[in-house]
Amino acid sequence: MEKILLIGACGQIGAELTMQLRAAYGDGNVVAADVKEPNSEIRESGPFEHLNVLDAASFGDILERHSPTQIYNLAAMLSATGEKYPLKAWDLNMNGLLNTLELSIIHEVKKVYWPSSIAVFGPTTPRVMTPQETVMEPNTIYGISKQAGERLCEWYHQKKGVDVRSLRYPGIISYKTEPGGGTTDYAVDIYFQAKRKGSYECFLKEGTALPMMYMPDAIRATMELMEAPANTISVRSSYNLAAMTFAPEEVAASIQKEIPDFAVSYAPDFRQAIAESWPASIDDSVARKDWGWKPEFDLDAMTKDMLEHVR
Ligand code: SER
Numbered sequence: 001m002e003k004i005l006l007i008g009a010c011g012q013i014g015a016e017l018t019m020q021l022r023a024a025y026g027d028g029n030v031v032a033a034d035v036k037e038p039n040s041e042i043r044e045s046g047p048f049e050h051l052n053v054l055d056a057a058s059f060g061d062i063l064e065r066h067s068p069t070q071i072y073n074l075a076a077m078l079s080a081t082g083e084k085y086p087l088k089a090w091d092l093n094m095n096g097l098l099n100t101l102e103l104s105i106i107h108e109v110k111k112v113y114w115p116s117s118i119a120v121f122g123p124t125t126p127r128v129m130t131p132q133e134t135v136m137e138p139n140t141i142y143g144i145s146k147q148a149g150e151r152l153c154e155w156y157h158q159k160k161g162v163d164v165r166s167l168r169y170p171g172i173i174s175y176k177t178e179p180g181g182g183t184t185d186y187a188v189d190i191y192f193q194a195k196r197k198g199s200y201e202c203f204l205k206e207g208t209a210l211p212m213m214y215m216p217d218a219i220r221a222t223m224e225l226m227e228a229p230a231n232t233i234s235v236r237s238s239y240n241l242a243a244m245t246f247a248p249e250e251v252a253a254s255i256q257k258e259i260p261d262f263a264v265s266y267a268p269d270f271r272q273a274i275a276e277s278w279p280a281s282i283d284d285s286v287a288r289k290d291w292g293w294k295p296e297f298d299l300d301a302m303t304k305d306m307l308e309h310v311r
Contacts, residue, residue: 080183
């Protein structure tokens with residue numbers, strides 16, 4: 001029987017992944033953990049532990065008490081906030097991962113999941129259909145921490161036998177839990193403002209295409225990767241993962257098909273430079289070949305679903 005510890009359970013991805021894992025593995029078998037207070041859905045449906053992933057003693061104590069077979073560590077500081085607090089971002093993103101990997105060995109955890117990001121790529125990376133293996137010179141602290149983290153994952157797999165698995169998430173769009181501090185967050189906010197105000201001021205310029213994915217696809221990708229037999233996993237750094245790619249005016253046009261009066265203006269800030277350093281589209285053929293990845297949602301299907309659910 002699998003028992004899972006998910007750290008970062010109050011975040012944009014963690015909150016939804018916790019509930020999906022509970023549905024799949026049983027509510028009592030998925031321990032949610034975070035530094036923050038959980039929402040009522042997470043608190044009432046299964047076990048919750050307060051945990052700062054940097055506190056190795058408390059982390060070890062939780063592993064001792066729950067004996068999970070799998071750890072998902074989703075605690076991280078994202079790209080835009082990371083540029084404001086670089087040392088904190090580095091500490092959380094790197095030492096949180098190191099604690100996870102080291103403690104997974106001590107406590108004989110069978111599988112580890114850790115998310116990477118399109119932020120591992122940089123301005124010298126080929127921008128269109130960025131391949132799995134390519135030039136990687138990230139220039140944000142977040143991207144540097146994810147790139148170093150990928151090297152750690154591969155090292156712990158090769159040298160210590162840790163069954164660690166990872167995905168390079170594109171921008172993730174969802175309506176349940178807000179994202180925080182990311183460069184791709186505009187693509188979430190634009191739906192909320194379309195419903196609430198009928199207009200949106202975008203912090204990226206027209207023409208800034210970025211790889212994106214709807215949350216149900218991101219959750220399914222994560223669970224499919226973790227359920228795949230170990231011998232099908234050829235990438236132990238992190239897999240490229242793709243679903244769609246769009247620029248702000250394209251998501252605006254998709255929303256206008258449902259809300260014709262929706263208006264967008266553009267006021268780019270420091271996040272424009274971050275976006276311009278990242279790929280416009282991603283080649284995820286290795287994930288498709290190794291464990292059968294295939295996205296379901298395109299832009300218009302996502303827009304319809306988002307606008308139905310956003311309050
Ligand atoms: N969504 C993240 C960010 O914008 C990228 O991984 O920081």
